[in-house]
Amino acid sequence: MITKSSTLQQLPADLDRERLPRHVAVIMDGNGRWAKRQGMPRIMGHRRGVDALKDLLRCCKDWGIKALTAYAFSSENWGRPLEEVNFLMTLFERVLRQELQEMMEENVQINFVGNLQALPPSLQAEIARSMEQTRQNEDIAFTVATNYGGRQEILQACRAIATQVQQGLIHPDDIDEVLFERHLYTTNVGDPDLLIRTSGEMRISNFLLWQLAYSELYVTDTLWPDFDRQEFHLALRSYQQRHRRFGKV
Ligand code: IPE
Ligand code: IPE
Ligand code: MG
Numbered sequence: 001m002i003t004k005s006s007t008l009q010q011l012p013a014d015l016d017r018e019r020l021p022r023h024v025a026v027i028m029d030g031n032g033r034w035a036k037r038q039g040m041p042r043i044m045g046h047r048r049g050v051d052a053l054k055d056l057l058r059c060c061k062d063w064g065i066k067a068l069t070a071y072a073f074s075s076e077n078w079g080r081p082l083e084e085v086n087f088l089m090t091l092f093e094r095v096l097r098q099e100l101q102e103m104m105e106e107n108v109q110i111n112f113v114g115n116l117q118a119l120p121p122s123l124q125a126e127i128a129r130s131m132e133q134t135r136q137n138e139d140i141a142f143t144v145a146t147n148y149g150g151r152q153e154i155l156q157a158c159r160a161i162a163t164q165v166q167q168g169l170i171h172p173d174d175i176d177e178v179l180f181e182r183h184l185y186t187t188n189v190g191d192p193d194l195l196i197r198t199s200g201e202m203r204i205s206n207f208l209l210w211q212l213a214y215s216e217l218y219v220t221d222t223l224w225p226d227f228d229r230q231e232f233h234l235a236l237r238s239y240q241q242r243h244r245r246f247g248k249v
Contacts, residue, residue, distance in 0.1 A: 011063045012233050019240050021193035023067035024060060025215070027207055028053060030199025030223030037223075043087045048225035050095050057142055059229050061106060063236075067141040067189045071207050075115065075149030092146065093123045100130050107139035113185035114148030115156075141189050148185075150209030157183035186211055194239045196232075198224045216242050 011017055031045030038044070053070055060068045073088060103110055112127045119127070127146075160183045164170045170179070181187055191211045197203075200221040204212065218235045220227070 009062045015063075015233070015236055016240055017064060020063065020065055020236065021216075021239055022065070023069065023190060023192045023194075024065055025069040025071075025192035025195045025208060025212075026056070027071045027195070027197040027201075027205060028224040028227075029197060029201055029205075031225060033199060034223040034225045042084060043091075045223075045225055046088060046091060050091065052225050052227050054099070055228060056232060057108065057140070058106070059232055061108070061140045065140065067143070067192075069113075069143040069145065069186070069189065069192060069208070071145045071148065071205075073114070073146045073148070074206055075147055075152055076206065078147075089120050089123055093120075093126050096123075096126045096130050100133060103130070103134055103142075104137070107137045108142050109134045109137040109140070111141065111143045111189075112146050113143055113153075114146045115152060116147065118147050143186070143189055145207065148207070150204070150206045153185055154210060181210075184210060191215060194218060194235065196220070196227075196235050198222055198227050214244070214246055216244065 011020075028049055031049040032042040033045070034048065035042050035045030056070075057068055072092065077088075078085060110130050112131060116124055116127060157180060161170070161175060161180070165172055165175075186208070191213070192208065192215045195208075195212055195215045196218045198220055200219060202219055208215075216239055218238055220231060220235065222231050
C-alpha cells in the first residue's frame with residue numbers, strides 16, 4: 001500500500017529541490033465515483049482514499065515538503081446520506097487511532113481545523129489526543145480540514161475580532177491582514193503554495209477561501225483513490241513550470 005521502494009522515496013531528478021512548494025493543499029475528490037466505477041459502494045472509495053492520503057503524506061515527507069493540508073469533510077458534506085456521514089466519522093476515528101503511533105515515529109505533527117465541536121464526541125477525543133501527542137513533532141505539519149468551511153472560518157475570525165473591538169482591546173484601524181490571519185485556523189501553517197484538486201472539478205468548494213488568494217491551482221482528472229506518487233510528481237512538475245507573479249510583472 002505505502003510505496004517504500006528507494007527510487008520513489010527520493011525526489012525525482014527532474015524536480016528542483018529549491019523550488020518545491022512549502023505548503024501543499026489537496027481537495028481529495030472523486031472517492032464515490034472511483035467506487036462506482038469498480039462496482040462498489042461509495043464508502044469503499046473513502047476507504048481507499050485514506051490509503052492515498054497516507055501515501056501522499058509519506059511522499060511529502062520523503063521529498064521535503066514541510067506542510068500538507070487535506071480537505072477531509074466540508075461543512076456542506078453533512079447534507080449527504082446519514083449512512084455515508086456516519087461511515088466517514090467512524091473511519092476518521094479509526095484511522096486516527098491506528099495511525100497515531102506511526103505519526104509519532106515519522107515525526108508528523110497533526111492538526112485538525114474546522115468546526116470540531118460539531119463532530120461526534122468520541123472523534124473529538126481522538127482528535128484532541130492526536131494533536132496533543134504530536135504537538136512537538138516537526139518533520140511535517142499535517143492539517144486535516146474536517147467539518148471545515150472557508151466562509152465559516154472567515155466568520156468566526158470576524159466574530160473574534162469584533163469581540164476584541166467591543167472590549168476595547170483593539171481599534172478597527174488595527175484590523176489588517178496580519179491581525180486577521182492570526183484568527184484563522186491556519187495561523188501556524190500559512191497559505192498553500194499549491195492547491196491540488198482531483199476528479200476534474202474546477203472549483204474550490206468552500207476550501208481555504210482566504211488562504212488560496214495566490215496559490216497555484218492544479219486540477220487532475222485522476223480520482224482521489226488513484227492519486228499516487230507519479231500523479232503528485234506531475235503536479236509538482238507543473239508547479240515548477242509556473243511563474244508566480246503575485247500581481248507584479
Ligand atoms: C471526496 O470524494 C471525499 C469527501 C467529500 C468526503 P466524494 O465522496 O466527493 O466523491 P465523488 O465526488 O462523489 O466522486
Ligand atoms: C469537496 O468535495 C470536499 C471534500 C473533498 C472533503 P465535494 O465532493 O464535497 O465538493 P462538490 O460537492 O463537488 O463541490
Ligand atoms: Mg465529490
